[in-house]
Amino acid sequence: MNGLARVCWITAPLYAVLEMVFGIYMSASGDHTLSPAHGHLNLLGWVTIALYGAFYTLVPEAAASRLAKLQVLIAQLGVIVIVPGIVFAISGTGEGLAKAGSVLILLSALLFLVIVVRGTGRSAAGA
Ligand code: HEM
Numbered sequence: 478m479n480g481l482a483r484v485c486w487i488t489a490p491l492y493a494v495l496e497m498v499f500g501i502y503m504s505a506s507g508d509h510t511l512s513p514a515h516g517h518l519n520l521l522g523w524v525t526i527a528l529y530g531a532f533y534t535l536v537p538e539a540a541a542s543r544l545a546k547l548q549v550l551i552a553q554l555g556v557i558v559i560v561p562g563i564v565f566a567i568s569g570t571g572e573g574l575a576k577a578g579s580v581l582i583l584l585s586a587l588l589f590l591v592i593v594v595r596g597t598g599r600s601a602a603g604a
């Protein structure tokens with residue numbers, strides 16, 4: 478397996494474990510105030526990064542480009558920035574991190590779109 482896919486496959490379940498500990502803590506404490514932070518750690522960390530890992534496993538040629546490495550780096554930074562950003566936004570201590578994280582997440586998704594279109598085209602697939 479290529480290194481980029483492996484990075485995604487390792488970090489995605491790491492986010493899942495963190496998010497499950499977070500979810501169990503919320504359930505046990507009965508305080509669900511931070512549930513959007515838990516939800517988005519799940520959906521942007523575990524689910525989205527695992528989908529990136531699946532694509533880069535299925536289309537390893539696409540993983541070889543510098544753009545792909547940049548895409549995964551920005552996606553990871555996005556998760557790391559947006560989750561505490563949501564916590565701060567909910568607790569009323571500022572929305573700056575949440576906004577920065579959103580832009581990073583959006584940018585990584587747009588780059589992914591470009592990479593998928595390029596990596597699955599007729600000539601790329603050798604059809
Ligand atoms: C150990 C596993 C998990 C536990 C204990 C857990 C616990 C919770 C709890 C207590 C809430 C708050 C519910 C409420 O206030 O209505 C919640 C919300 C949520 N969870 Fe989980 N969860 C777990 C795993 C997952 C997974 C695997 C996903 C998705 C892949 C997920 C996605 C969500 C979402 C989207 C929300 C709603 C977020 C929001 O309010 O904006 N959770 N979870």
Ligand code: HEM
Binds near residue numbers: 521525
């Ligand atoms: C730039 C990325 C994203 C931003 C800025 C964002 C923002 C938001 C906001 C502001 C809410 C409302 C939270 C609330 O009212 O408590 C929300 C809810 C939600 N988001 Fe996201 N989101 C993003 C990405 C995603 C992704 C990628 C998914 C799924 C894969 C997702 C799934 C959800 C779900 C399921 C809810 C509703 C949870 C509920 O009402 O219980 N979001 N999001």
